[in-house]
Amino acid sequence: MKKEQNTQNTVFDNAILSLVKDYVLAGKTVTLPLRGISMRPYLEDNRDAALLSAVPETLRRGDVIFTYLPSRDSFVLHRITSVKGDNIVMCGDGNLLPEFVRRQDVIAIAIGFYRNGSTKLDSVGTIAYQTYWRVWLFLKPIRRWLLLVWQLYHYPTATLAYVKAKITKS
Secondary structure: OOOOOOOOOOOOOHHHHHHHHHHHHOOOOEEEEOOOOOOOOOOOOOOOEEEEEOOOOOOOOOOEEEEEEOOOOEEEEEEEEEEEOOEEEEEOOOOOOOEEEEHHHEEEEEEEEEOOOOOOOEEOOOHHHHHHHHHHHHOHHHHHHHHHHHHHHHOHHHHHHHHHHHHHHO
16 A cells, blocks of 8 residues: 655745746746646656746647646646647646636746656657657546546545545535
């Protein structure tokens, strides 16, 4: 049985995160430790990091972007599910509902990830990564159930408590 994870998230100060924009606009890359569970199962809270770079001319479905959401007053790292002109629809891999952002609100794009404590970069250009995101987006209709199974395996106590609370509340 796997060890339960502390579910309390560490939140970066918005002032610090806004510095990311200054660095990528200056042509530098930024390694950002990840907080939150919205990109599960591929990226994990307080374990993985994203390597961010300047936003290219063209954003495409599957790109992972770092952006500011004024409606939530927060920064997020989510995957693009569609692009129509300056309007972008994105969703965290672990989320079910889409979010909307305009092109000018995109701060950076992920060019790779440091996962599982590795110092080796998992580039977004690899065949394995390209296959992962395509399959994951294809499975969107059953994602809710896949995430439940994944969470039951990795965090059984917390997941069962959540499910029980939802059932008793109904």
